[in-house]
Amino acid sequence: MLIYNTFSNSKEVFVPINGRNVLMYVCGPTVYDLSHLGHARMGLVFDVIVRYLSYLGYKVNYTRNITDIDGKIVHKAMDLNLTSEQVARFYANAFAKEMLALNTVSPTFEPKATDYLPQMIDFIQSLIDKGYAYVSSTGDVYFNCKQFKEYGKLAKKNLNELLSGARSDQVRSQDELSKYKLSPIDFALWKVCDIHETVWPSPWGMGRPGWNIECSTMIKHVLGETIDIHGGGEDLIFPHHENEIAQSQCLHDKPLANFWVHNNFVNVKSQKMSKSLGNFTTIGDLLANYSSDTIRLFVLQNNYRHPVDFSPEGLKSARLGVGRLIQSLSSLENNIDWPDFLTSHAQQPVYPSLLPDKAKIINFINGFSFNNNDHESFVNEFEEAMNNDFNTAIAISKLFSLSDKIQAESDLKNKQSLAILLKTYAFILGFKLTDQTPKIQANVAHDLVNLVIELRNFSRTSKDFKQSDYIRAKLLELGIEVMDSSKDKTSWKLK
Ligand SMILES: [Zn+2]
Structure with a gap:
């Protein structure tokens, strides 16, 4: 090192x-x-x-x-x-x-x-x-x-x-x-x-x-x-x-x-960028517009001893880069049992003593059937970059090469094991690579169900029973039971 x-x-x-x-x-x-x-x-x-x-x-x-x-x-x-x-x-x-x-x-x-x-x-x-x-x-x-x-x-x-x-x-x-x-x-x-x-x-x-x-x-x-x-x-x-x-x-x-x-x-x-020159962008303003992964990529794609040139274009291209990495993880199954050290960094502080070492990382990765050559050459190149004065610029370029490899891989099992390698080593550089697009809130979901029921009622009043039955069946598949009362009133509940 x-x-x-x-x-x-x-x-x-x-x-x-x-x-x-x-x-x-x-x-x-x-x-x-x-x-x-x-x-x-x-x-x-x-x-x-x-x-x-x-x-x-x-x-x-x-x-x-x-x-x-x-x-x-x-x-x-x-x-x-x-x-x-x-x-x-x-x-x-x-x-x-x-x-x-x-x-x-x-x-x-x-x-x-x-x-x-x-x-x-x-x-x-x-x-x-x-x-x-x-x-x-x-x-x-x-x-x-x-x-x-x-x-x-x-x-x-x-x-x-x-x-x-x-x-x-x-x-x-x-x-x-x-x-x-x-x-x-x-x-x-x-x-x-x-x-x-x-x-x-x-x-x-x-x-x-x-x-x-x-x-x-x-x-x-x-x-x-x-x-x-x-x-x-x-x-x-x-x-x-x-x-x-x-x-x-x-x-x-x-x-x-x-x-x-x-x-x-x-x-x-x-x-x-400094307070005295007044040419600064606060961290709060950045976080309102860009994910932490985007800001991290924007900063770490440069060697730490070189200057970083701030520009909105640079941040936007970092956002696209993060999107590419996340996209290549889409082959990951949802049921992967991620260890705590890869998941417990959401809202609570992580102290250095909780960070995983290489033995833990490799032990986790080896749990998924691996083409060892791919795995070892990637790890060697990543470490070579980081052992040379923390060269994150090169280490990140290795993550992108891995991401390209995942996209080109046709065998699903290989695709998945490479995706696990990518997510784990991105974590070593502090990236979360979770899809950060906004999720629908519970109250909005509730209103959406009411809207669908309302549309179904239009079908019923216009005697399009084929459509109203279809909507009822589809809602049931989603676990929502529709109940029609005698007075044309409809209610619903979660099954
Ligand atoms: Zn000091």
């Missing part, structure tokens, strides 16, 4: 620290607004990574945080005349619902920054004690970047260049607090402030932690000092992840993460 590591700029063989257990942390949302397709891409990319590592037999501890302390949350709360907690809770709930609707696996742990304040304060104090952080004359606490010689290594930035670049007037004018720092690139660990309801006491006065220290602290307390995979969007590489490394490595004298995995952006007309 090869994974591209941003830190080394190359694909490396993935070997977890602790045997089959994988510790993975992904920077979650800052909950001050609705999420857009760019956030959905992050959710889907790391969802597939968790699913595939689980398929390979790894036990993944997938931790994704909620950033519920942030200046943006405070400002939103002031705009809406709410508390920061109310704003954060509302948007965290919305995000959780959307991630579930996108059929993503729930994180094993989802720590909130507000639950780790004492630990953050301890972390900062230890950095001060070790000489890596200092209290400025304003009372804020800063990380002293000059003290960490490796600063800039993840983002491939040279510390001296950063220091000289940051001295330029342009940078200084953007950061009016620079004059209180030892170096303009030093970043805040604790900011003193006086907005009453969103401050916490600390040895340095009432205030709030910086965003970077939140992640470093949650990783330390939920997962440990060194983890296997740290993930997030590409925009987090600098300065957020660089700063996380600086804090954690200086405290623990060991690397924070062995693999740094970053997904690329969703672009709109070559510009990154």
Whole structure:
């Protein structure tokens, strides 16, 4: 299994620290607004990574945080005349619902920054004690970047260049607090402030932690000092992840993460989809128009390290693609006894520990008479793609080749066993492939029966008894018994 590591700029063989257990942390949302397709891409990319590592037999501890302390949350709360907690809770709930609707696996742990304040304060104090952080004359606490010689290594930035670049007037004018720092690139660990309801006491006065220290602290307390995979969007590489490394490595004298995995952006007309540019489409709006499978295909048919170009045409063609896959499953008999791991992902959260591994999958598939050559070559090609840095673009193309094969197959038994292979391996990538066309509701069905009875009554009054008897017999076949009373009144009941 090869994974591209941003830190080394190359694909490396993935070997977890602790045997089959994988510790993975992904920077979650800052909950001050609705999420857009760019956030959905992050959710889907790391969802597939968790699913595939689980398929390979790894036990993944997938931790994704909620950033519920942030200046943006405070400002939103002031705009809406709410508390920061109310704003954060509302948007965290919305995000959780959307991630579930996108059929993503729930994180094993989802720590909130507000639950780790004492630990953050301890972390900062230890950095001060070790000489890596200092209290400025304003009372804020800063990380002293000059003290960490490796600063800039993840983002491939040279510390001296950063220091000289940051001295330029342009940078200084953007950061009016620079004059209180030892170096303009030093970043805040604790900011003193006086907005009453969103401050916490600390040895340095009432205030709030910086965003970077939140992640470093949650990783330390939920997962440990060194983890296997740290993930997030590409925009987090600098300065957020660089700063996380600086804090954690200086405290623990060991690397924070062995693999740094970053997904690329969703672009709109070559510009990154973002809140600030206002060119975003919310996940809620997408889900109102497209199935979760369509959104998943649209995102995952691209390699996660390449940009995705957003367009309604692209989504429509993904919808057609999903339709093709579903169509090739139409030969499946309804009476297949699907195992829980393939069916229990409708409305309830699925945790990584519930995902099936390869042994379970193959055991299920082998229960259906198989042409072993087809089966093995497909599985090999699928794994080859996914073992090469989670190449979902190629893995999905294998699903489509399999779908073509099903359509061309004339033997019904072979058709069915290939369809089972398709549905199962599509599941490894998180696709449901269930027919999502709307179903007739019970009340509409009731009205339809009344309508048929009404039409039958027209036949009776015009003495077309052949037709009215035909309708009565057909309704009976459907389990609906029609009863004619003496006064030309008709009622019905389910048999
Ligand atoms: Zn983070």
